[in-house]
Amino acid sequence: MxxxxxxxxxxxxxxxxxxxxxxxxxxxxxxxxxxxxxxxxxxxxxxxxxxxxxxxxxxxFPRPWWILHVDGAVNNNGAGVEIVLITPEGHHLMSAIHFKFYVTNNDAKYEALINGLKIALEVGVVNLIARSDSELVVNQVNGGFQARGPRTELYMRCAQRLLEKFGSARLEGVPREENSNDDALAKMGSQMDSVQLGKIPLGIQEIPSIPEVGVF
Incomplete structure (x- = not known):
């Protein structure tokens, strides 16, 4: 020493x-x-x-935020929705759903949101920012607009209950021009065009989402 x-x-x-x-x-x-x-x-x-x-x-530690983009489309070939779930690291998880039942354009927008929220819950998302280009859906779910008609009210309540299942979640509106890619994919889903969709998973939905959630 x-x-x-x-x-x-x-x-x-x-x-x-x-x-x-x-x-x-x-x-x-x-x-x-x-x-x-x-x-x-x-x-x-x-x-x-x-x-x-x-x-x-x-x-x-604080849970990271995920971002959910949803859109629905109805045309002469049918109806479908597009869902894009973005991870905190920026990875895009994309899927499309084709409907085998009749829906209005507003129903398709609600179906897109509801299916997107279900997917986010299934993968264990805790904090979520959901985005839709439907001003009507966004304002109804957030309480700004009143739902008109029993069917619309059921869709609204269904979406609200799913949002409550997250640790933190909010629904935001986006301009339609910023949602062009999502709209194109939703149209592919409505046409059930598996060739154009390529590797994007395409699901088939036989019945509306409303009865499945039990909001009657």
Missing amino acids: LKWALDVGQFDLEYCSRTAIKGQALADFVLEFDSEVENKAIVLTEPSSQGNHSVYVREE
Whole structure:
């Protein structure tokens, strides 16, 4: 030890005790370099007022936000919807659904939203921003417009109940011109054009979504 002290004595060194790492700094580090791990949490040690024991506190990290784009289309060839679910990392999960039952244009917009919300729940999404170009649907679900007719009211209540199942969720309106790609895919689904859809999954829906949710 004496020899070591003589060797380093020529340098202006000062001993400093190690400082504690703040919990938020460690949490930010884990979030930045471990984005693939779900249900992230960190265990922090807090000093206890009783003796030398420590109290371990588990802090859950904030859940990332997913984005859902939906659109529905009705034409002479039939009706269908398009669903695009975007992960926090920017990956697009796309699907289209063709209806085997009669729907109006507004029904198709509601079916698009309801099916999109169901898919998001199935994959375990907690925080969601849903977007639709239907001003009517957005305002009815958000409480700005009153639903007219029993069928529309059932669709509205169905969408509202699904939104309540998320940790945090909101429905936003987008201009139709910003939804052009979604509208094109929805039209393909309405035509049941599997050639144009390519690798995009195409589902067939036999009955409306309303009875399946039990909102009567």
